[in-house]
Amino acid sequence: MRLSLAIIPLVLFAALAGVFLLNIDKDSSVVPSVLIDKPAPDFSLPPLPGADKGLSRADLTKGEVSVLNVFASWCIPCRAEHPLIKRMSREAGVPIYGLNYKEKDPQDGVKWLEELGNPYQAVGMDLSGRTGIDFGVYGVPETFIIDGQGNIKYKHVGPISTEVLENVLLPKIAELKG
Amino acid sequence: MRKPFLAFICLMGLAMPLAISSPALAVNPDEMLSNPVLEERARDISQELRCLVCQNQSIDDSDAELAHDLRVLVRERLVAGDTNEEVIDYIVARYGDYVLLNPPLKPETYVLWASPIVLAILALLAVAAFYRRKQREAAAKPDTLSSDEETRLNEILGKSENGGSK
Numbered sequence: 001m002r003l004s005l006a007i008i009p010l011v012l013f014a015a016l017a018g019v020f021l022l023n024i025d026k027d028s029s030v031v032p033s034v035l036i037d038k039p040a041p042d043f044s045l046p047p048l049p050g051a052d053k054g055l056s057r058a059d060l061t062k063g064e065v066s067v068l069n070v071f072a073s074w075c076i077p078c079r080a081e082h083p084l085i086k087r088m089s090r091e092a093g094v095p096i097y098g099l100n101y102k103e104k105d106p107q108d109g110v111k112w113l114e115e116l117g118n119p120y121q122a123v124g125m126d127l128s129g130r131t132g133i134d135f136g137v138y139g140v141p142e143t144f145i146i147d148g149q150g151n152i153k154y155k156h157v158g159p160i161s162t163e164v165l166e167n168v169l170l171p172k173i174a175e176l177k178g
Numbered sequence: 179m180r181k182p183f184l185a186f187i188c189l190m191g192l193a194m195p196l197a198i199s200s201p202a203l204a205v206n207p208d209e210m211l212s213n214p215v216l217e218e219r220a221r222d223i224s225q226e227l228r229c230l231v232c233q234n235q236s237i238d239d240s241d242a243e244l245a246h247d248l249r250v251l252v253r254e255r256l257v258a259g260d261t262n263e264e265v266i267d268y269i270v271a272r273y274g275d276y277v278l279l280n281p282p283l284k285p286e287t288y289v290l291w292a293s294p295i296v297l298a299i300l301a302l303l304a305v306a307a308f309y310r311r312k313q314r315e316a317a318a319k320p321d322t323l324s325s326d327e328e329t330r331l332n333e334i335l336g337k338s339e340n341g342g343s344k
Contacts, residue, residue: 031230034274041272102243129247136272138230138244 033155041134045124055124061150065176067096068144073112075140081159089119098123204241228277
């Protein structure tokens with residue numbers, strides 16, 4: 001009786017330590033998306049100045065897996081991940097669409113792509129940020145993997161790293177392509 | 179004739195800061211609705227919604243760009259005739275339960291909501307058990323002193339065995 005009572009704090013501590021250990025790698029600032037396995041929201045965005053094609057939901061429902069990358073010229077991590085978006089466009093074998101989120105000036109997005117290169121099949125310009133909200137975007141960059149029927153299958157928040165690209169995104173795309 | 183008027187102006191001057199001051203707000207004047215009833219509802223809703231950028235502030239308190247956009251969106255929905263619940267559901271449909279500063283009661287959150295009650299009950303049980311044991315121990319002990327205790331007590335009190343002073 002006495003011994004079992006004495007063990008309780010130890011057991012509680014071990015349980016708590018276990019919970020912390022399980023969560024030690026978890027980034028608490030990443031909010032799980034409610035849109036996973038749901039259809040991408042309906043949207044239709046104008047093109048960047050000088051481009052002939054904007055972006056709408058119809059682009060995501062062509063029966064082909066696609067990637068939607070939310071970026072902005074004012075977003076420093078976007079600049080860091082851009083080479084990896086270019087690499088993804090070469091290696092993934094699926095179209096990559098850009099959602100240019102909340103530029104102060106429409107030309108900013110154009111200049112950014114001219115400077116860094118344009119890996120996107122098409123770019124939609126979301127000046128108001130309303131389409132971003134429909135996609136549950138809360139921090140750029142964000143990257144969505146969308147199946148051929150236009151359902152969101154995966155979302156990555158924050159800049160893509162080489163590890164994320166190689167170990168998560170490319171395998172996920174390959175799996176969806178079947 | 180002029181004095182009461184001056185006093186009135188002074189009083190007005192004193193009252194002015196009280197009248198125009200309100201708690202420091204992230205809500206910009208240009209965001210506010212002209213309809214005070216709708217604006218009040220917008221404020222209520224905004225205080226329930228978490229700013230996802232800063233995470234521990236409501237969108238009503240936050241200066242983040244996204245919080246601004248969401249405040250404007252909340253007001254737009256209200257003007258369009260949504261009820262408070264419809265506005266909140268609209269945001270939750272996009273950002274999930276996480277945007278609610280008050281987590282809803284549903285199967286995933288039963289543990290969260292039940293844990294304070296369970297812990298309180300456990301604490302009460304522990305306290306009750308502690309006092310019950312103390313009582314039992316007290317009951318088990320005799321009320322009178324043993325002869326050893328009596329001797330020691332007399333020593334402390336400076337009394338000799340025969341009861342008189344030295």
